[in-house]
Amino acid sequence: MASQFLLLGVLLTLTCSVALASDPGPLQDFCVADKNSSVLVNGQACKHPLPVNATDFFFSGLHLAGNTSNPVGSRVTPVGVPQIPGLNTLGISIVRIDYAPWGINPPHTHPRATEILTVIEGSLKVGFVTSNPENRFFTKVLQKGDVFVFPIGLVHFQQNVGDYKAIAIAALSSQNPGVITIANAVFGSNPDIDVDVLAKAFQLDKGVAQYLQSKF
Numbered sequence: 001m002a003s004q005f006l007l008l009g010v011l012l013t014l015t016c017s018v019a020l021a022s023d024p025g026p027l028q029d030f031c032v033a034d035k036n037s038s039v040l041v042n043g044q045a046c047k048h049p050l051p052v053n054a055t056d057f058f059f060s061g062l063h064l065a066g067n068t069s070n071p072v073g074s075r076v077t078p079v080g081v082p083q084i085p086g087l088n089t090l091g092i093s094i095v096r097i098d099y100a101p102w103g104i105n106p107p108h109t110h111p112r113a114t115e116i117l118t119v120i121e122g123s124l125k126v127g128f129v130t131s132n133p134e135n136r137f138f139t140k141v142l143q144k145g146d147v148f149v150f151p152i153g154l155v156h157f158q159q160n161v162g163d164y165k166a167i168a169i170a171a172l173s174s175q176n177p178g179v180i181t182i183a184n185a186v187f188g189s190n191p192d193i194d195v196d197v198l199a200k201a202f203q204l205d206k207g208v209a210q211y212l213q214s215k216f
């Protein structure tokens with residue numbers, strides 16, 4: 001009898017693993033960020049609910065194109081808690097991405113969010129790479145109206161594969177997804193990572209590693 005209960009317990013443990021796949025769920029209707037608070041919490045402290053109004057849940061501006069005059073030819077316009085205090089604790093945010101012709105949103109990861117992206121205008125080649133050791137590369141060319149997912153934490157990018165500007169809107173499963181752009185993080189850290197570490201890691205001459213550091 002006891003062994004039957006033990007077996008049942010093991011089966012339950014195996015089948016009922018809890019999947020927590022986004023920011024923790026809120027324990028109240030809303031927690032509008034109090035930007036004045038000096039309290040350090042995971043997210044931001046809540047302002048008193050009484051003076052909260054619709055403005056706290058509102059942002060206007062995603063109709064405006066971002067400035068893509070930069071070396072990569074893209075611009076991300078984020079809409080997170082700094083833009084919408086009412087997003088605090090809700091585990092979601094949104095961005096607009098503008099691309100110059102052949103511009104790229106360079107390889108990067110979001111440590112805290114899965115991303116779902118839709119093309120509003122133009123054509124984008126997108127892709128992501130899975131973890132070691134496989135490092136499988138999943139890629140696709142998207143047209144207006146197409147939707148693509150970048151799983152949490154994986155390195156991904158987009159490239160405008162057209163002679164006209166492109167626009168995408170992407171939602172992220174965190175109020176603060178974080179961005180680690182691979183090139184900047186590795187070759188543009190502050191202070192620099194030792195050049196011999198980079199040379200060995202990337203199998204480069206030190207001069208080439210130094211050159212790459214000078215670019216970031």
Ligand SMILES: *[C@@H]1O[C@H](CO)[C@@H](O)[C@H](O)[C@H]1NC(C)=O
Pocket residue numbers: 033034035036047
């Ligand atoms: C933050 O402080 C300023 C100035 O003291 C005040 O006007 C504003 O209402 C405060 N904001 C919040 C969210 O409490």
Ligand SMILES: *[C@@H]1O[C@H](CO)[C@@H](O)[C@H](O)[C@H]1NC(C)=O
Pocket residue numbers: 051052053054055
């Ligand atoms: C909402 O409250 C803010 C101050 O907290 C105020 O500036 C704004 O006018 C209010 N908006 C509405 C629609 O009542």
Ligand SMILES: *[C@@H]1O[C@H](CO)[C@@H](O)[C@H](O)[C@H]1NC(C)=O
Pocket residue numbers: 067068069070
């Ligand atoms: C876009 O950015 C470039 C480079 O920083 C700048 O020279 C240019 O004035 C900006 N254009 C607009 C419309 O803000």
